[in-house]
């Protein structure tokens with residue numbers, strides 16, 4: 633299929649500084665989503681209004697953390713399957729979030745992988761390179777080795793970056809991200825806002841972190857590690873907000889006593905695309 637791309641220049645090298653600047657301002661303003669006037673305006677600018685489809689699903693790439701669920705498809709396999717389904721693949725030259733914050737902990741060049749026809753614009757504008765299925769899968773494994781968190785994202789406002797103009801073309805891409813707890817924009821957004829409608833857009837695909845009280849020594853390292861701050865300490869007990877936990881596994885991999893396990897608490901859907909279809913967006917890449 634052919635997508636009508638527009639002629640905007642947001643993806644070109646010289647526009648990156650502007651995009652980075654907007655990005656940082658947006659994160660700074662995220663705690664104000666619930667304010668009258670400013671909040672609705674911000675939501676409108678960021679395409680986070682109720683009718684917008686922006687959403688994301690965490691795909692924990694650390695196979696050792698999810699091995700307790702043997703017999704089910706691993707998130708890394710779901711990501712690979714999505715790559716195999718796609719008609720086109722592009723890897724961005726630089727991770728937008730890590731570039732915006734000059735990340736010191738993870739490489740800037742391990743960036744988002746865009747799948748589907750919408751991704752052609754990235755290559756056309758020189759902001760990324762085309763990837764074969766094999767190259768895209770190698771990119772996923774490198775993300776896992778680096779300890780990054782996988783996310784499947786469909787961010788409505790990115791249709792401007794991709795220059796997709798026609799309404800009927802908007803669902804022809806999906807973004808596979810390799811996110812760091814320090815810079816990722818969606819983690820920052822979830823941490824900063826208290827708006828349930830925004831938090832609910834980003835979910836676990838089924839895994840949740842669970843603490844074994846008997847092993848826990850209350851060192852609180854997991855509280856520091858959680859990228860969206862859903863672990864808290866109260867009356868010398870460590871609690872995880874199960875509803876909001878993304879199952880990213882960063883708390884479990886940082887626990888010195890192996891007191892946190894990821895448990896699969898909801899049946900997995902067949903494909904990554906199915907999660908989006910369930911929320912009303914029919915991805916077709």
Ligand code: SF4
Pocket residue numbers: 727728729730742743744808809810811812815816817818
């Ligand atoms: S969402 Fe993840 S991979 Fe994509 S730009 Fe942000 S940190 Fe980088």
Ligand code: SF4
Pocket residue numbers: 843847848849850851852853854855870886887888889890891892
């Ligand atoms: S990191 Fe592990 S031991 Fe430390 S408080 Fe968290 S669960 Fe307990």
Ligand code: SF4
Pocket residue numbers: 840841857858859860861862863872876877878879880881882883884
């Ligand atoms: S509680 Fe653990 S698994 Fe859940 S979001 Fe926080 S770090 Fe990730």
